[in-house]
Amino acid sequence: MLKEIRPAIVFIVALTIITGLIYPLAMTGIAGVIFPSQAQGSLIEKDGKVVGSTLIGQSFTSDKYFHGRPSATTAPDPKDPTKSIAAPYNAANSGGSNLGPTSKALADRLKEDVDTLKKENPAAAVPVDLVTTSASGLDPDISPAAALFQVPRVAKARGVPEDRLRTLVANETQGRWLGLLGEPRVNVLKLNLALDALKS
Amino acid sequence: MTLIGWVQIILYCAIIVALTPLLGAYMTRVFNGERTFLAPVLRPVERLLYRVGGVDETSEQGWLAYTVAMLLFHVGGFVILYALLRFQGALPFNPAEQTAVPPDLSFNTAVSFLTNTNWQNYGGESTLSYLVQMLGLTHQNFLSAATGIVLAVALIRGFARASAKTVGNFWVDITRCTLYILLPVCVVFTLFLVWQGIPQTLGSYVDATTLEGAKQSIAVGPVASQVAIKMLGTNGGGFFNANAAHPFENPTALSNFVQMLSIFVLGAALTNVFGRMVGNQRQGWAILAAMGVLFLAGVVVCYWAEANGTNILNSLGLSGGNMEGKEVRFGIVASALFAVITTAASCGAVNAMHDSFTALGGMIPLINMELGEIVVGGVGAGLYGMLLFVIVTVFVAGLMVGRTPEYVGKKIEAREVKMAMLAILILPLMMLGWTAIGVVYPPAVASMANAGPHGFSEVLYAYTSMTANNGSAFAGLTGNTLFYNLSGAVAMFIGRFWMIVPAMAIAGALAAKKSVPPSLGTFPTTGGLFVGLLVGVILIVGGLTFFPALALGPIVEHLAMLAGSTF
Numbered sequence: 001m002l003k004e005i006r007p008a009i010v011f012i013v014a015l016t017i018i019t020g021l022i023y024p025l026a027m028t029g030i031a032g033v034i035f036p037s038q039a040q041g042s043l044i045e046k047d048g049k050v051v052g053s054t055l056i057g058q059s060f061t062s063d064k065y066f067h068g069r070p071s072a073t074t075a076p077d078p079k080d081p082t083k084s085i086a087a088p089y090n091a092a093n094s095g096g097s098n099l100g101p102t103s104k105a106l107a108d109r110l111k112e113d114v115d116t117l118k119k120e121n122p123a124a125a126v127p128v129d130l131v132t133t134s135a136s137g138l139d140p141d142i143s144p145a146a147a148l149f150q151v152p153r154v155a156k157a158r159g160v161p162e163d164r165l166r167t168l169v170a171n172e173t174q175g176r177w178l179g180l181l182g183e184p185r186v187n188v189l190k191l192n193l194a195l196d197a198l199k200s
Numbered sequence: 201m202t203l204i205g206w207v208q209i210i211l212y213c214a215i216i217v218a219l220t221p222l223l224g225a226y227m228t229r230v231f232n233g234e235r236t237f238l239a240p241v242l243r244p245v246e247r248l249l250y251r252v253g254g255v256d257e258t259s260e261q262g263w264l265a266y267t268v269a270m271l272l273f274h275v276g277g278f279v280i281l282y283a284l285l286r287f288q289g290a291l292p293f294n295p296a297e298q299t300a301v302p303p304d305l306s307f308n309t310a311v312s313f314l315t316n317t318n319w320q321n322y323g324g325e326s327t328l329s330y331l332v333q334m335l336g337l338t339h340q341n342f343l344s345a346a347t348g349i350v351l352a353v354a355l356i357r358g359f360a361r362a363s364a365k366t367v368g369n370f371w372v373d374i375t376r377c378t379l380y381i382l383l384p385v386c387v388v389f390t391l392f393l394v395w396q397g398i399p400q401t402l403g404s405y406v407d408a409t410t411l412e413g414a415k416q417s418i419a420v421g422p423v424a425s426q427v428a429i430k431m432l433g434t435n436g437g438g439f440f441n442a443n444a445a446h447p448f449e450n451p452t453a454l455s456n457f458v459q460m461l462s463i464f465v466l467g468a469a470l471t472n473v474f475g476r477m478v479g480n481q482r483q484g485w486a487i488l489a490a491m492g493v494l495f496l497a498g499v500v501v502c503y504w505a506e507a508n509g510t511n512i513l514n515s516l517g518l519s520g521g522n523m524e525g526k527e528v529r530f531g532i533v534a535s536a537l538f539a540v541i542t543t544a545a546s547c548g549a550v551n552a553m554h555d556s557f558t559a560l561g562g563m564i565p566l567i568n569m570e571l572g573e574i575v576v577g578g579v580g581a582g583l584y585g586m587l588l589f590v591i592v593t594v595f596v597a598g599l600m601v602g603r604t605p606e607y608v609g610k611k612i613e614a615r616e617v618k619m620a621m622l623a624i625l626i627l628p629l630m631m632l633g634w635t636a637i638g639v640v641y642p643p644a645v646a647s648m649a650n651a652g653p654h655g656f657s658e659v660l661y662a663y664t665s666m667t668a669n670n671g672s673a674f675a676g677l678t679g680n681t682l683f684y685n686l687s688g689a690v691a692m693f694i695g696r697f698w699m700i701v702p703a704m705a706i707a708g709a710l711a712a713k714k715s716v717p718p719s720l721g722t723f724p725t726t727g728g729l730f731v732g733l734l735v736g737v738i739l740i741v742g743g744l745t746f747f748p749a750l751a752l753g754p755i756v757e758h759l760a761m762l763a764g765s766t767f
Contacts, residue, residue, distance in 0.1 A: 019342040040420070058411070058412075095441050106556075
């Protein structure tokens with residue numbers, strides 16, 4: 001057993017340095033050169049200021065913007081750091097609601113949200129992704145149905161014809177990869193940036 | 201359920217089957233000590249390591265020396281990781297100014313990553329510095345994965361060799377596995393992931409001002425390099441709290457698909473390595489077929505359950521399946537498929553929150569882990585877990601016809617069967633024993649997030665996942681308490697090493713045996729009858745042991761849901 005101590009020390013130190021320092025640092029260097037935008041987090045700048053990342057959802061509450069999905073992320077309570085408070089789209093503390101299929105809290109939340117949305121657009125069926133929280137709490141996307149559902153509200157708030165917004169949603173819809181993998185989706189931040197660009 | 205959903209599932213299986221013999225051939229060369237195309241670059245590094253370490257690469261170890269070397273290696277890894285967690289506040293690469301991790305959480309985390317579990321009682325982006333993520337966790341991801349693979353290879357050599365005293369050299373195996381298999385794949389995989397959108401930076405968290413004028417702090421980091429090995433090594437520990445559901449850990453449908461492939465690819469290839477080393481690739485394919493049967497059964501049930509949604513959703517007229525805790529870019533099919541894959545293997549990464557799955561959809565991951573993660577399984581651990589079941593199966597078959605059982609030319613005798621049962625029985629003891637304590641001990645009861653049968657399922661899932669070294673969770677459960685940190689560490693430690701040591705004892709015993717040529721009375725282990733029998737033994741052992749617990753959790757919850765109850 002004693003004879004194994006020297007290799008144990010040498011191999012643990014050497015392999016730690018190779019896999020724990022050389023590998024990630026080398027990859028950081030190479031990735032930064034080949035894919036500089038992605039490596040930094042796919043950030044979007046507007047007038048020299050970072051307004052977000054294309055991959056990270058953000059909270060929209062104004063009628064003039066398309067809204068993302070509900071988010072269950074939290075932040076420490078400023079009054080009592082041992083407790084946490086709701087903080088939608090907190091990109092420094094990802095997570096889901098973790099409410100189970102027979103949870104009363106989930107049932108109540110869904111009913112309330114569905115009722116609110118039905119008032120907003122009585123004509124269409126409420127899309128399921130617009131009332132369920134995502135796994136990360138940072139889902140950047142909504143389904144095309146969820147975007148179209150919000151068109152009447154946004155059109156009214158902005159005074160823009162609904163048809164123009166439907167075209168905009170269609171333009172911003174990404175299909176399945178090679179028509180096969182994943183689900184069709186609309187990136188909410190990109191859609192809202194395109195919406196802001198409409199005016200000018 | 202949709203046609204395009206099924207096409208994605210079939211495509212996934214086809215690619216895994218196609219990659220198995222290719223990677224199996226390469227891995228066999230690596231572990232036979234043959235030259236590979238990477239030798240010009242890596243051979244000098246390899247030789248330098250042997251020289252400094254004082255290792256003679258031509259000399260081999262018996263099973264006990266091999267196991268002792270492996271354990272010593274783990275002691276070193278534990279000390280480094282625990283120290284990094286405790287002192288991270290004083291160390292560099294810490295732009296978010298994270299402070300020292302408390303002792304019980306550090307202990308749990310160190311055991312967790314050492315045992316290839318990657319159970320996380322902390323949120324990555326809110327707890328750990330970049331240095332700990334790289335030097336502590338990325339490195340442990342490599343080494344715990346390499347350990348699983350080389351132990352499986354040692355057991356394979358036990359079957360393949362005749363009248364031998366040794367099963368290989370641990371230092372040579374671990375070095376060659378890391379340098380020739382894990383690192384090269386990870387380098388390519390990392391660049392692919394960055395291309396897809398995963399950050400790889402040492403810069404601090406980004407402060408953004410949203411379109412509505414709010415402040416948003418966006419956590420970034422050296423993510424891609426860690427995600428690559430986390431998936432390939434079936435580790436599953438997320439850089440971020442939301443794991444592979446976080447858009448920075450899994451940005452696109454394509455990144456998701458390739459990550460799912462990377463979970464299974466090495467484990468599936470090891471069945472082929474087994475076939476090649478024992479001299480008949482069909483032996484490997486038979487094992488993969490048994491795994492495939494169990495896998496597809498799980499996928500069908502989980503996909504069906506999630507696509508059907510829950511009573512709550514359906515009664516509100518919300519169609520399209522159970523989207524609570526799932527991401528739009530993956531949808532139902534890629535979330536259900538991922539959940540089955542990650543628990544069939546001992547990965548434990550999640551791209552959807554299992555806690556919010558339907559009762560039956562969430563039961564499939566639970567069953568996968570309870571069976572011991574032998575459906576492809578953790579890299580290495582899956583194969584040696586499956587071989588333990590094979591030993592029990594040929595023993596049962598031998599009892600039926602009254603002959604001494606044989607498998608790939610080795611007589612399976614009392615010692616091997618006893619060791620296999622020892623390893624198989626420790627799993628239910630840890631999973632069910634700790635669950636029993638967790639649901640009555642008041643400080644533990646307070647950790648449950650959901651009421652009713654779902655709360656029981658959360659505790660059962662936690663100890664099942666930790667014992668099976670999976671690491672996924674019904675994440676509503678508050679795991680960062682003294683009770684869960686300590687009891688969980690025990691479950692993870694026993695679940696890993698109580699499996700490894702008997703498996704290595706079997707390797708040693710088998711290597712020493714003579715090889716017997718097959719005769720007319722030998723039960724063929726490459727055909728459909730054997731596959732069926734193996735699946736049957738696995739389900740009977742798992743079913744009898746765990747059915748009562750499942751009845752108290754997911755099954756009763758499903759019935760309650762049908763009756764319209766909420767808790």
